[in-house]
Amino acid sequence: MFEISEKVIAITGAGSGIGLALTRLCLSKGARVAASDVNPESLGALNAGDQLMVSTLDVRDRAAVGRWAQDIAARFGACDVIVNNAGVSLSSRVQTMQREDFEWIMDINFWGVVNGVEAFLPLLEKSSAARIVNLSSLFGLMAVPSQAAYNASKFAVRGYSEAIRQDLRNSTVKVVTVHPGGVKTNIVRNGKHFDSLDGLETDMDTSAAMFAKIASTTPEQAAKIIMNGMCKGKPRVLIGRDAIFLDKLQRLLPAIYDRLTVPVSLRGSRRLARQ
Ligand SMILES: NC(=O)c1ccc[n+]([C@@H]2O[C@H](COP(=O)([O-])OP(=O)(O)OC[C@H]3O[C@@H](n4cnc5c(N)ncnc54)[C@H](O)[C@@H]3O)[C@@H](O)[C@H]2O)c1
Numbered sequence: 001m002f003e004i005s006e007k008v009i010a011i012t013g014a015g016s017g018i019g020l021a022l023t024r025l026c027l028s029k030g031a032r033v034a035a036s037d038v039n040p041e042s043l044g045a046l047n048a049g050d051q052l053m054v055s056t057l058d059v060r061d062r063a064a065v066g067r068w069a070q071d072i073a074a075r076f077g078a079c080d081v082i083v084n085n086a087g088v089s090l091s092s093r094v095q096t097m098q099r100e101d102f103e104w105i106m107d108i109n110f111w112g113v114v115n116g117v118e119a120f121l122p123l124l125e126k127s128s129a130a131r132i133v134n135l136s137s138l139f140g141l142m143a144v145p146s147q148a149a150y151n152a153s154k155f156a157v158r159g160y161s162e163a164i165r166q167d168l169r170n171s172t173v174k175v176v177t178v179h180p181g182g183v184k185t186n187i188v189r190n191g192k193h194f195d196s197l198d199g200l201e202t203d204m205d206t207s208a209a210m211f212a213k214i215a216s217t218t219p220e221q222a223a224k225i226i227m228n229g230m231c232k233g234k235p236r237v238l239i240g241r242d243a244i245f246l247d248k249l250q251r252l253l254p255a256i257y258d259r260l261t262v263p264v265s266l267r268g269s270r271r272l273a274r275q
Pocket residue numbers: 012013014015016017018019036037038039042057058059060085086087088108135136137138139179180181182183184185186187188190215
């Protein structure tokens with residue numbers, strides 16, 4: 001039985017977007033929460049108190065993630081859930097992709113998740129009902145142009161999560177992989193954007209404006225769906241009608257889905273750009 005009000009929940013990337021909304025939702029349900037983010041200013045939106053511990057943490061720093069887990073155990077006596085939510089975005093074509101940018105996104109989106117799992121697993125295994133919640137993406141299910149690095153990081157999170165779920169099958173720890181479609185957050189503003197879907201050069205303002213038009217789910221809606229999947233211990237959580245539809249399409253046409261998605265997305269984004 002997973003009773004949220006009895007749980008201690010650690011959330012990375014909790015200063016903005018989905019992580020912030022999930023932190024607030026978990027607190028409202030009576031959970032004790034350890035919220036962390038690399039950006040200390042973003043954590044100012046949260047008031048630390050009896051129920052909430054707030055820490056500055058870069059998920060790339062393996063030793064620091066380990067210390068954070070120990071600090072949580074010392075403060076709350078246990079930890080039942082790690083939500084590996086921290087993530088960044090990068091839009092860059094393979095022709096011009098800089099290796100430093102590719103490594104930057106893999107270090108945060110993939111190795112950050114591995115750091116979280118490894119640091120928290122010994123604590124989670126002591127819980128009678130624990131969860132590892134890993135944020136992949138719709139782009140962990142299907143690929144699009146200019147997203148090779150982001151796609152690689154999120155496909156990696158998906159493969160890693162689905163494998164460790166099987167390793168942990170006979171334990172008290174359930175692994176939940178989350179695949180959001182477009183959620184209205186700062187993900188673009190916090191990222192690096194050089195190329196658009198049609199392979200043309202772009203800039204941050206254009207990318208952010210386009211994303212704001214396309215993303216249809218609010219962070220609060222996303223948090224509710226994650227909370228439901230976390231409580232039920234669902235292996236796979238899709239967020240948004242876009243994720244549900246496109247997941248079906250790529251499973252139906254795994255080798256040629258891009259022949260449909262790319263032209264439709266391009267027509268849509270050109271229409272949105274004119275509005
Ligand atoms: N917004 C979407 O449409 C969408 C879609 C699919 C997947 N996701 C995933 O959801 C997760 C949350 O993203 P979001 O949309 O809320 O974005 P966001 O930018 O609003 O929030 C991400 C948070 O992660 C933090 N962060 C960045 N690098 C970090 C690091 N090295 N260490 C610790 N924290 C770091 C940022 O400071 C920020 O507060 C990400 O993993 C993202 O890839 C988002």
